[in-house]
Amino acid sequence: MRARGRRKTSYAADIAVIHSGRQWLTLAVFIGLLVVLPLVLNATHNLNWVTFLNFTLIIIIAVLGLNVTTGMTGQVSLGHSAFIMLGGYGLAMLTLKADWPFWAALAVSTLVTGLIALIVAIPAIRLKGFYVAVVTLAFFYIAQYVIRNLDITGGTFGLIGIPSPSIAGMSIKGDVRWYYLLLALTILCVLVSVNITRSRLGRSFLAVRDNDVATAALGVNVPLTKLRAFFVGSLFAALAGGLWASYVSVVRLDQFTIWDSIWYLGMIVIGGAGSTAGAIMGVIFLRLISQILHVIGTSDLIPLSSTVTIYSTQIIYGLVIILFITLKPMGMISIWQKFKINYKRWPFGV
Amino acid sequence: MDAATILLQLVLSGILVGGVYGLIGMGFVVTYRSANVFNLAYGQFVMFGAFIAWSFIGSPQEPRLPLPIALFLTLIAVILFGLAVEYLLFRRMIGRPMHATFILTLGIMALLHGAAMLIWGPGVHVLVETVPRGAIHLGSIVLSQEYVWSFFLAVIIALALALMFQRTRLGLAMRAAYDNQVAARCLGVSARMNAQITWAIAAVIATLGGILMGTVHGISTTLGELVMIVLAVVLIGGLDSLIGCVLGGLILAIGMNLSSYYLGPHLPGVEGIFSMALILIVLLVRPSGLMGTRPIERV
């Protein structure tokens, strides 16, 4: 047997995220690799890969939020794209129209989006299942309509020239600096997400997902719990939206489509609903697919027009979602766990 | 035109369009009722069906097969499509949580949309004249003939469906499946055949609706967005009611006409989100819709 399994001698050890020195080491090496990654890509003039990494990090933050609302609590939201959009527009309006400093604007737009999510969730939580999806879908279109028809949001043209943040006097400009900022924030968000899963709040979410009727008998106020799930989920979304807006310095309506909402749901399902690691895997998996198609399409080998690339990506995304739901409903995380168990038991395992 | 005539014109043309919406909505209700699937890919079913029909029928410049043969082939093709969807996908989802099935339909939606974009492209495809075109004048009210025709065809098809559900053994079995899917499955073969027939019927209704819509507006991938209309129609009417579906279609279409005419000048494009607003209102005020039944929760 390779690993003998660790005996945990206290409950504190059992709820710790990291159990052993070896795990700390693995984590340190992994983060070290992530830190060095853009330098390597930079040196090889693969700068568009750093852009790819940055967007991936932003989407990981957003999807961690959807993982709370949909993955943990089972409230299928098609409005996630709209919450991201609100975060982005909130930041843009506060920095451009009101001259707020970046971080204050980010914090306030995130919180305000959270409050809007509460309002959206009120009709949704009274109802079950796909009614929630329908309400959030309607909200998505209504939010888009409002933004398109207001002057302060720049209508269809959007808002441009959104400032970058600065930390300790250093302005975050350029892909590599942004990468480090986003990496740090993503790690923070992952930690928050893991904390939620190992707390009272996370367990009330899981209980509501598995059986909301029985959960009331636990003393859990079910509608309130669903509201909390929407609130927390939209905080992540709005944070990601603000960062997105600042990173590309533009917000426009066509950055936030209903298809994106669908892809985010797909990422959660593919990764394994309710699991933080699963959500991250799901994001990386789908993002890699689109990046690979993009690279193939723009190469000389098999040149594809951009529309062909877009719609092939759509087909493959759809296919991957269908295959995971029908064949691997617990997602990539279940494959990984199975592998881990077999690896530990080797050569005695199945 | 005076105000009363304008109102009448808006209501009448709303009724004509609403009938077609109602018919299309029925395909959604059928799968919801007997297969317990909330099919968000349904708009893509309509679009795909219309394109398949177009492939057999052809455009005015380039007609392909005579209409009856083309329609026959189309129906066979979409029935096979419906059966395949049931056999390959939804059969595996029985007993799984509702949200899983729901997200599955999102995957199907993406797949079909992408495929249609690659095969047929984003342009509008005009269908061979299947029904007479041109304007009908009723006093000072003007209605287009293709709307009138598609309305009456929709009514006939809808009546046939309603009869099938009310009067035949098959319809009865399908309604039983709505009450309890797992129990229906325990009855064995008949439940399985039910599901197959359900999906085939849904695909056929979607296609017929798609052809009627395509006759009026031409066929393009934007037909897939019809799912938003369908959602409004079925939620207004009540998710499990065929009659409610027709009612929902009429209310929605008339409402869209009126809001577009009276509110449009102040709020550009308001008819686009009119359906969304209506959905929210219905869900807040009467979640079971006008004609729907709300099952009692059992603990």
Place this chain on the structure above:
Amino acid sequence: MIDSNEVTGANILKGEDIHLSFDGVKALDGLDFSVKAGRIVSVIGPNGAGKTCLINCITGYYRPQQGRITFNRQDILHQRPHQIARLGISRTFQDPTTYPSMTALDILMAGRYIHTRATILDAMLFFGRSRREELESRQIVEEIIQFTQIEELRKVPVAAMSFGQRKQVEIARALVMQPTLIILDEPMSGLDEVMKEIITDLILNMFDRGMTIVLIEHDAQVVMEISHSIIVLDNGRRLTEGTPREISLDKRVAEAYLGL
């Protein structure tokens, strides 16, 4: 672990004239009942007599059209299920497949919900109140795990458990809530003799700890063995009430069951 009731013998739970109907169908028709603190009270009756309806009324799942239910002299008829749970009434469900994807440990920790206070912010930060409460809860959860003998099930998801194991976890879940009154809805239905024995012992141990227990059960033998008093329901009414001996001699009970 359990609040011992000084006033053993006083009515802890009392219902008067409860009427409940669905679309005109009468489920409970003027039912009166009372449960004395620190006793094991069984509710029996033929199928459809209204046993589960009664539980659902007590725990706030159904709202009777008419009547009064008090717990510790406090009106609970107009409270919602989660509020009633907080007052110290916990219940089990007949179908124990309540949380398929959660492990026994998850479920039991979730059962500590009413005894913890961590806010959303605490949960996000974890260190501080959330962590402290987790460790305290875990202590109590482990105690119940030992008490109910489900040590091997800690990290097993419910979906992977046997029916009997699920029933055990369901009871443990109700126990970690540290209720004064526990309502067990058919805890033995569908179990083999060995499991029945285990659950019976568990109920008696709960009684020894001073808990008031309302038991709904079909297994007449178990009911006769362990109850202090038995309430017999028929057609949504209380047919009779008494000690197991009185009930076994009552002709009307036999009639209701056999339909004579």
